[in-house]
Amino acid sequence: MGGTFDPVHHGHLVTAEEVRDYFDMQEVVFVPSARPPHKTGQRITSTHHRYLMAVLSTISNPYFTVSTVEIDRKGPSYSIDTVRHFRTQWGEDTEIYFITGADAVSQISTWNNFRELLSMCTFIAATRPGFKFSGIEEEVERNVQTMEVSALAISSSEIRRRVRRGETIKYLLPEAVESYIYKNGLYREPE
Secondary structure (H helix, E strand, O other), X not given: OEEOOOOOOHHHHHHHHHHHHHOOOOOEEEEEOOOOHHHOOOOOOOHHHHHHHHHHHHOOOOOEEXXXXXXXXXXXXXXXXXXXXXXXXXXXXXXXXXXXXXXXXXXHHHOOOHHHHHHHOEEEEEEOOOOOOOOOOHHHHHOEEEXXXXXXXXXXXXXXXXXXXXXXXXXXXXXXXXXXXXXXXXXXXXX
């Protein structure tokens, strides 16, 4: 499950657990991106903080782990390199699913080596109830499975906005992540 996770929240966790259960997965690996090329110029919280929040939020689920593969890589974080890494680590016979949001999938044709990426793994696009893809290429649609997740109404950008305004974020994310955000003074300044 790739993402910026800035911060990780219950929408991410519920999605990962529902997908894991539905597809009978042995493990869901959360992969915080280091320098996502599609977010160039945007302010992103340091990888150190985003990694630790991901660890805090996943520690109680025995099926969840967090990888630093993209954080450790020099240069931009391309999904194709990450999938290649796991393909090498786990072997050619391992079925790899790439869990991400429907908004990301709708832009996949702009990703680095997207055709090769589609051939290396099955994409699972987590959608909000009632979401419909429009205008995505047939080739992409053939290689993507969708799964509605009601908890996706929560967004990282909304959590950051609430912290900046001094509004509550309780129950939107794990308590340990909420405490971490306040302890470290994250998201207080305008983006």
